[in-house]
Amino acid sequence: MTTSQDKSNSFVLFGALGDLSLRKLMPAWYYLERSGLLDDSLRILGVARQDITRDKFQQKVIDALNLYVSSEYLHDDVCNRLIERINYCSCDLKNHDDYRKLKQSLKDWNKPISYYLAIPPDLFEAVCDGLYNIQILTKNSRIVVEKPIGYSLESSRDIHDKLLKHFNESQIYRIDHYLGKETVQNLIALRFANSLFSSQWNSKSIEYIEITAAESVGIEGRWDYFDGVGQMRDMVQSHILQLLCLIAMEPPSRLNDESIRNEKVKVLQALQPLTENNISKSFIRAQYSDGEILGETKPGYLNEEGAKSNSTTETFVAIKAEIANWRWSGTPFYIRTGKRMAGKATNIVIHFKADAHFIFDQDQKSSIGNSLIISLHPTEGISLQVFTKRHGVNEGMRLRSDPMSLDFIKSQKLLKIPSGYQRLLSNILLGKQRLFLCKEEIELAWEWCDNAYESWQKSLQPLYSYPVGSNGPNESKDLLQQNGHNWHDE
Numbered sequence: 001m002t003t004s005q006d007k008s009n010s011f012v013l014f015g016a017l018g019d020l021s022l023r024k025l026m027p028a029w030y031y032l033e034r035s036g037l038l039d040d041s042l043r044i045l046g047v048a049r050q051d052i053t054r055d056k057f058q059q060k061v062i063d064a065l066n067l068y069v070s071s072e073y074l075h076d077d078v079c080n081r082l083i084e085r086i087n088y089c090s091c092d093l094k095n096h097d098d099y100r101k102l103k104q105s106l107k108d109w110n111k112p113i114s115y116y117l118a119i120p121p122d123l124f125e126a127v128c129d130g131l132y133n134i135q136i137l138t139k140n141s142r143i144v145v146e147k148p149i150g151y152s153l154e155s156s157r158d159i160h161d162k163l164l165k166h167f168n169e170s171q172i173y174r175i176d177h178y179l180g181k182e183t184v185q186n187l188i189a190l191r192f193a194n195s196l197f198s199s200q201w202n203s204k205s206i207e208y209i210e211i212t213a214a215e216s217v218g219i220e221g222r223w224d225y226f227d228g229v230g231q232m233r234d235m236v237q238s239h240i241l242q243l244l245c246l247i248a249m250e251p252p253s254r255l256n257d258e259s260i261r262n263e264k265v266k267v268l269q270a271l272q273p274l275t276e277n278n279i280s281k282s283f284i285r286a287q288y289s290d291g292e293i294l295g296e297t298k299p300g301y302l303n304e305e306g307a308k309s310n311s312t313t314e315t316f317v318a319i320k321a322e323i324a325n326w327r328w329s330g331t332p333f334y335i336r337t338g339k340r341m342a343g344k345a346t347n348i349v350i351h352f353k354a355d356a357h358f359i360f361d362q363d364q365k366s367s368i369g370n371s372l373i374i375s376l377h378p379t380e381g382i383s384l385q386v387f388t389k390r391h392g393v394n395e396g397m398r399l400r401s402d403p404m405s406l407d408f409i410k411s412q413k414l415l416k417i418p419s420g421y422q423r424l425l426s427n428i429l430l431g432k433q434r435l436f437l438c439k440e441e442i443e444l445a446w447e448w449c450d451n452a453y454e455s456w457q458k459s460l461q462p463l464y465s466y467p468v469g470s471n472g473p474n475e476s477k478d479l480l481q482q483n484g485h486n487w488h489d490e
Contacts, residue, residue, distance in 0.1 A: 006140050008429045009041045010109040012102075014093065014127060015118035016046030016057070020146065022064035024177075025118065028421035030065055033082045034073065037426060045105055046088045057088035093123050099130040112140035114428050121148065125162040132166040144173040144428055147238045151229060153446040160439050173428055174437040178239045180420030180427075183380040185435075187246045187348075188255075190374075190382065197372075198251075200352065203331040207351045207369060208485050210334040211243050214341040214471070216293060218315075223306045230313045232285075235337045237449045241268070242437070243348060244333055248323055257433040261441065268444035272322040274452040279459050281482065282321075283452060284475050285314035288340040291468030298340060298468045312463050315339045318476035319452070320483075334480055336487065340468040346376040349488040371488065373403075 015021055032038050046057055065079060089105040091098040106113065115131065117124055124145065131137055143163060150156030163172055178184055191198055200206070213235055219226050226234070245264035252259035274282055289300035301307065301315050316338030323333065350372040371385040383403040390398045427435055464473040471489060480486055 006112055007039075007431065008110075008112045008114045008140075008142060009039050010043055010045075010106070010111070010113040011429070012045045012047060012106070012113060012115045013118060014047045014116065014123075016088070017048040017050055017060065018118055020118045021046070022060065023068055024419070024421050025116070025425070026061050026064050027068045028419055028425055030069055030078065030082055031073070031419070031422050032426060034075070034078045038085075039429075041110060042085055042429070043109060044086045045109075046086060047091050047093075047102065048088075049090065049092055051090045052088065054086075054088045058083050058086055061086060093119070093126050093130065096130060096133065099134045102130075103134040103136055106136065111138050112142065113138075114142040114144060116144040116428075118146060121145075121150065121159055124159060125165075128162060128166045137166060140171070140431070141167070142171055142173055142428055142431070143167045144175060146175050148229065148233065149174060149442055150446065151233055153443060153450050156442055156446050160443075169439060170433070172439075173433065174439075174442065175424060176238050176242050176437055177420040177424065178242055178376075179435045179437075180423040181376055181380070182423075183374060183376045183382075184243065184246065184420075185423075186382070187243075187374065188260075191247075192251050202327045203329055205352055206331050207353045208332045208334060208480075208483075209247060209351065210336065210349045210480075210488060211240055211247075211347075212349075212487070212489075213240060213337040213346045214344060215337075215339045216341060216344045218288070218298065218340045218468075219301070219304050221305070223304050227308065227311055227313045231315050231337055231339065232317050232449055232453065236317060236319070236335060237445050240335050240337060241445045241448070242441075244271075244321065244335070245441075247348060247350075248328055248333070250327065255434075260434055261438045265438070265440050265444065266325075267323060268441060268448065270323045270325040270328075271444075271448055272324050273448060274319070274455050276455050276458050279452070279455040280461055282319060282479075283456055283461070284316075284318040284464060284473065284479055285456060285461075286316040286338070286464035286466050286473040286475070287311075287313070288315050288338070288468050289465045291340070291470065293340070293342075293469040300468065301340075314463065316341075316466060316472050316476075318472060318479050320479055332483060332485070334485070334487075336472060336476060338466075338472055342469055342471050344377060347488075348374040348376075350374075351485070373488070 013021055013025065029038075029044065046061075061083065062079065065074065087105065089102050091102050113136070115127070117127060119127070128143065131141075145159075145163065150159050191201055242264075245267045248267045249260075249263035250266065252263050287301045290303060291298060291300070301313075302309055302311060317335070319335040321333040321335060323329070323331075352370045352372070354369040370387070373383040373385065375381050375383070385401050385403055387399045388402050390400045424435060427433075464475050466473040471487070477487065477490060
């Protein structure tokens with residue numbers, strides 16, 4: 001059961017010189033500082049293996065802010081306030097003796113302390129043991145871990161066991177940065193604060209739902225890492241299934257940590273497994289081949305630098321998922337995610353059923369049905385596609401589809417939509433776990449993904465191919481068309 005925790009104003013960042021820390025976390029701290037959302041007493045300790053001084057570390061942070069924070073938001077006074085909070089400790093995380101230096105660096109710091117592990121999972125146990133051995137942990141200490149939390153159900157359980165040696169469930173903050181996004185949080189408001197949608201949010205009114213997370217980038221020099229993971233483990237197990245849970249879950253009894261987590265768990269429990277019997281009509285795996293994006297030639301996955309020519313790791317998946325419960329029985333959820341696609345876009349499209357009786361021109365009947373488009377990237381907003389009469393004396397009662405759009409930046413007069421990490425870091429300090437994952441969610445997601453992999457391996461389905469700059473293989477279109485459906489952008 002989730003318990004409230006004391007506010008934390010001491011933050012330790014392991015892996016402080018890594019890409020995640022410098023590219024995402026430090027800019028998030030900057031924007032929180034700029035917004036006046038940080039307590040005056042907050043202190044941040046960066047921990048990494050490199051033997052550098054505090055001044056040199058602070059300069060690296062400044063360089064990162066200059067690179068990753070837009071110049072229109074970057075101000076010297078804000079930057080200086082943040083830098084004054086930051087200290088540095090050089091520490092070999094596998095060397096038990098080095099943790100004494102860490103303890104000394106944290107001498108007289110306020111408790112409880114939050115520990116953020118922006119490091120590979122194989123170092124989690126060493127850090128947790130090291131912190132325990134120097135007797136610095138308290139009952140309200142936080143431990144924050146990033147994905148990947150394992151690469152299978154078995155490995156995720158092993159990581160959880162290591163974390164639970166020294167921390168209880170209420171102290172563990174498992175991050176999926178998608179959950180901190182403004183639009184993702186607005187899914188809850190959209191569904192449960194608007195009777196227009198809440199009364200129609202079921203299989204009686206919704207024909208099908210699609211979730212797309214397309215990336216235009218390739219492996220970006222991470223071939224060895226990605227080839228051992230693949231798009232299914234990298235995106236579906238975490239980000240995509242979390243979006244599916246928020247779309248499909250029942251109304252929580254309260255807007256708190258435990259109620260929301262319980263409802264997400266119920267969705268994952270009701271998610272129909274992909275088996276040998278249905279895998280051929282429900283699951284597509286593919287790799288990108290040579291092609292062009294914006295006129296620039298890009299190599300296929302097997303032609304990337306450092307690639308192994310016999311790799312069968314997928315860079316694209318398309319899935320027909322079904323939820324076996326009262327609300328969603330009969331409504332398919334289509335998932336699509338891949339690298340080197342036509343553009344970077346993340347969106348959710350809710351396709352509502354059309355009325356049975358159609359009084360307008362019959363040749364337009366097949367295109368009728370309202371769609372709700374929830375955009376997470378490149379813009380964050382909501383658009384409802386509605387049908388109106390075409391303008392013109394000679395148009396009769398011909399219909400056209402028009403959007404009723406809500407752009408969060410314009411409608412709320414925001415200079416910038418907060419990043420997911422700003423919200424998540426703030427919630428860590430406040431001891432709020434609503435936006436973080438529980439152990440059961442992660443393990444159920446892994447179990448579903450593992451079953452899909454095993455079923456695919458036993459099937460005769462090939463690994464398909466799609467050219468760089470496309471929306472995926474043609475077979476992903478067939479996945480929907482066999483049920484009379486289409487991707488929104490096709």
